[in-house]
Amino acid sequence: MKFLNLIAVTVSALMVATVATAGSITVVSWGGAYTKSQVEAYHKPWAKKTGNTVVSEDYSGGLAEVKAQVESGNVTWDVVDVELSDALQGCDEGILEVIDPSTLPAAPDGTPATDDFMDGALQECAVGNIVWSTIYAYDKTKFDTAPTTMADFFDVEKFPGKRGMRKLGKAMLEMALMGDGVPASEVYDLLNTPAGVDRAFAKLDTIKDHVVWWEAGAQPPQLLADGEVTMTIVWNGRIFNAIAAEGQPFGLVWDGQVYDLDLFVIPKGSKNREAALDFIRFSTDTKRLADQASWINYGPVRNSSIPMIGTYHSDSSINMVDHMPTTEAALKNALQNDFMFWADNGEELNERFNAWLAK
Amino acid sequence: MLASQNNSNNEVLTNDGIPLKKKLSKSLFKSRLRAFGLVTPLLLLISLGFVFPILVFLTRGVYNDTFEKYMINLTPILAEWDGKTEPTEEMFEALVLDLVALKKSKNIGKVASRMNRELSGSRSLFTSSARKAKNLESPFKESLIQVKKKWGNLDTWRAMKVTSNSLTPVFLASALDMKYTADGTIVQKPEERRIHIKLFVRTLEISLIVVIAGLILGYPVAFLLASLPIRISNLLLILVLLPFWTSLLVRTTAWIAMLQGQGVLNDMFVVFGIATDEDRFTLIYNKAGTLISMTHILLPFMILPIYSVMKTIPPSYVRAAKSMGATSWTAFWRIYFPQTIPGIGAGAILVFILAISFYITPALIGGQDGTMISNFIDYHMRKSLNWSLAAAMGGVLLVIVLFLYWIYDRVVGIDNMKLG
Numbered sequence: 001m002k003f004l005n006l007i008a009v010t011v012s013a014l015m016v017a018t019v020a021t022a023g024s025i026t027v028v029s030w031g032g033a034y035t036k037s038q039v040e041a042y043h044k045p046w047a048k049k050t051g052n053t054v055v056s057e058d059y060s061g062g063l064a065e066v067k068a069q070v071e072s073g074n075v076t077w078d079v080v081d082v083e084l085s086d087a088l089q090g091c092d093e094g095i096l097e098v099i100d101p102s103t104l105p106a107a108p109d110g111t112p113a114t115d116d117f118m119d120g121a122l123q124e125c126a127v128g129n130i131v132w133s134t135i136y137a138y139d140k141t142k143f144d145t146a147p148t149t150m151a152d153f154f155d156v157e158k159f160p161g162k163r164g165m166r167k168l169g170k171a172m173l174e175m176a177l178m179g180d181g182v183p184a185s186e187v188y189d190l191l192n193t194p195a196g197v198d199r200a201f202a203k204l205d206t207i208k209d210h211v212v213w214w215e216a217g218a219q220p221p222q223l224l225a226d227g228e229v230t231m232t233i234v235w236n237g238r239i240f241n242a243i244a245a246e247g248q249p250f251g252l253v254w255d256g257q258v259y260d261l262d263l264f265v266i267p268k269g270s271k272n273r274e275a276a277l278d279f280i281r282f283s284t285d286t287k288r289l290a291d292q293a294s295w296i297n298y299g300p301v302r303n304s305s306i307p308m309i310g311t312y313h314s315d316s317s318i319n320m321v322d323h324m325p326t327t328e329a330a331l332k333n334a335l336q337n338d339f340m341f342w343a344d345n346g347e348e349l350n351e352r353f354n355a356w357l358a359k
Numbered sequence: 360m361l362a363s364q365n366n367s368n369n370e371v372l373t374n375d376g377i378p379l380k381k382k383l384s385k386s387l388f389k390s391r392l393r394a395f396g397l398v399t400p401l402l403l404l405i406s407l408g409f410v411f412p413i414l415v416f417l418t419r420g421v422y423n424d425t426f427e428k429y430m431i432n433l434t435p436i437l438a439e440w441d442g443k444t445e446p447t448e449e450m451f452e453a454l455v456l457d458l459v460a461l462k463k464s465k466n467i468g469k470v471a472s473r474m475n476r477e478l479s480g481s482r483s484l485f486t487s488s489a490r491k492a493k494n495l496e497s498p499f500k501e502s503l504i505q506v507k508k509k510w511g512n513l514d515t516w517r518a519m520k521v522t523s524n525s526l527t528p529v530f531l532a533s534a535l536d537m538k539y540t541a542d543g544t545i546v547q548k549p550e551e552r553r554i555h556i557k558l559f560v561r562t563l564e565i566s567l568i569v570v571i572a573g574l575i576l577g578y579p580v581a582f583l584l585a586s587l588p589i590r591i592s593n594l595l596l597i598l599v600l601l602p603f604w605t606s607l608l609v610r611t612t613a614w615i616a617m618l619q620g621q622g623v624l625n626d627m628f629v630v631f632g633i634a635t636d637e638d639r640f641t642l643i644y645n646k647a648g649t650l651i652s653m654t655h656i657l658l659p660f661m662i663l664p665i666y667s668v669m670k671t672i673p674p675s676y677v678r679a680a681k682s683m684g685a686t687s688w689t690a691f692w693r694i695y696f697p698q699t700i701p702g703i704g705a706g707a708i709l710v711f712i713l714a715i716s717f718y719i720t721p722a723l724i725g726g727q728d729g730t731m732i733s734n735f736i737d738y739h740m741r742k743s744l745n746w747s748l749a750a751a752m753g754g755v756l757l758v759i760v761l762f763l764y765w766i767y768d769r770v771v772g773i774d775n776m777k778l779g
Contacts, residue, residue, distance in 0.1 A: 064741040092468025092486055212644060213727060228620050340483055348479040355554035357727045
């Protein structure tokens, strides 16, 4: 009898243990100020509501880790914050779980989620959370007249100093064309022709000797702060954080911005699929998306969130709506990243970009 | 005893009448077996944990069955197609069948990615056609071309034919900046897309410079260590070993602080008037940075083997040479130096092989012209997800290293190497 008791105790202890671990999920995002905004707006309230814990991990984008985990059958990530192109590619390759959008909570006024999210934010395997943008920022102390256009970024005569750029073809080629005077609306038509690609590389050639290349999103504000560069391509949330939270003397230029979506996905075979789904449903509801916007100026993808956007969490004089990539002024000459173009031509263009870099 | 010596074959027999040779080999076999038993765990570990995975991964460089595995209807027909005539209705029908099945099984992305590597733009061709494939009706040729004009291009079909061969040289060719075409020829890629050869050459060049710089810097240090009184040389040895014990990442980051535009070195240059504040030296994020830090990081691997060989050379040799009238230089060059060559050989080959596969340091401070081939292997592993190309590039690198090792053996002789 004693022996049986022992078994019963052990079994129940094991069951408790599995329940406890099922209540912990791993959420992977891009680190820095962005992850902090998610921890404050999503992780903490969700953990409080459900009693589960959230383990936050950083990565620098791409599907490689997800692919490796799914193929080896050892999936340790439960929710991953990815770019639109990766969400689509991962879904096509069958390494992401399908997410039914009808299970997402409706807007406070009753609009179903499928109508509330902006175009492209709901995909077969992904639920959008923010609009983010690639822009350029400059050190105010280094220039007498402030740069205002994309062309100014490429003008090292008028605005001397090193430039920081992302070590990737995506968005850099588009910006090169806009810097060469091509209006945003014609950029992808032109990039689809060999002559357009040549023109973009020719424009990049003009500043190649002045460029410091970065790879992780946290690098460019640091490069500016260290005085390594006077202007840098940067993600808009990162530079806003440096200005608002750290009081750095940086300015930013919306002209020629390339904006994109970030979405939540679940790697196929996640051991905590239900908890992960619950986390995504919770995080992408109207209030949570609006909350996040008070920590970083990435735009919420739900239309119903926009009127609820408040002020910056530590400074109530900063009205966050004015700093979103989706304001009218910011969208004047703006480009939405064409994920189809990059899905098709990314390999060839990145190969050429790398060869160009190594030249 | 007599009987044994009178054996008809004149063989030496033992007491119990078995030939001595046999008996000896039997007892030797036992001890060999015991010795083998002792190394078995290590042998198993190496073959299962090292040799086997490497071989498996290297095969990816010449074998990729994504297309064959998923395009089950089209692959056999493509094998018979000559690659020149118009694709037939039968081929289109097989294609549509496969697309429908792949859409259902959610594997279309795998084939689309694989095809896109062969022919840029085929990813959307495959994924969007697969979405519509279910509703297509015969004749499939017309209806498919109506969905996407590209299906009418002979090039699309040729690319599919190349991809349908699982055992393929395309990745090896690509690793060497070439392209394998449908008619079996290999042509060079357009100039603006050639990059790997350049990187292989640069990798060899950087490794070679690091070896030479290490030799020039390390030899005198090793000599000092070997010739100074033990009390001082032990102290010096610690100075050599201290960085050797420090993590590679820490040392690389330290070099960033030293070399960057606003870093320690540049600040000193400005103070001493070598550079102006506006026009500081670019010592990092380029080849110079990679060379400086790699030389420093690999220096102990050069010093230690040379030092341990120098320790074994009796000082009396040089004294004897001098007593017979040799100048200091002659005594060093003719007597001392030749005896240190085994140490130089060991140090050089150690540093070279470590340098050729260096990865973290060039990744962090290589910038654009200081990156090496390993950084691109990493790029294809983690970013572009082209594992087959990464495997092919790794294979080429392995062949280069083995070839250089063979040359080294012919010229210097591997038995000449001495680690102590």
